[in-house]
Amino acid sequence: MKKFLLFLAALTAAIVLLVNIGPMILLAVGLGLLYLVFKQFVKSNSTAGKVGWFIAGLIVLSIALANVYAVIGFAAAYVLYVLVKKWKKTDNIIDADPDRSDPFDNFEQQWSQMNHY
Known part of the structure; x- marks a missing residue:
């Protein structure tokens, strides 16, 4: 059930990300243009040039x-x-310790403790 809820949350996040990819690209282009305008503003020597670059x-x-x-x-x-990180983390826990799936591990540990005393 936990994997299913993680999958639904990831699917929802992926859809929201795909819907907003256009504004993300436009924001990146806008910030890049803003950086170029700032560089031109700094390079400009005249007051009219600085005012023009400031308006731009x-x-x-x-x-x-x-x-x-x-x-x-x-x-x-x-x-x-x-x-995705959480999904991979839960996969690694299961794969890292394959002996946990054996239902007789606990029984064998208790049996050896009883025989030890």
Whole structure:
């Protein structure tokens, strides 16, 4: 049952991530453009150039901030990462100790303790 719930949560996170992939890409492009505008602002020598680059920076910043849904996409990506990690962790526990599946281990340990005394 736990694996099924993990699967449903991972499926939901994957769907949310896929839905928000567009805003995530636009946010990355906007932040990249904002970085380029900042570099040009710093390189500019004239006051008119600095004012122009500042206005361009505000426009690009408003475009980047319009993609608020990208934050939801990044949160879904993180949740998906954590769920996959948890899924692999539960698989490794079962595979790491194959003797735990033997129902007679506990009986044999108790029998050897009784015979020891």
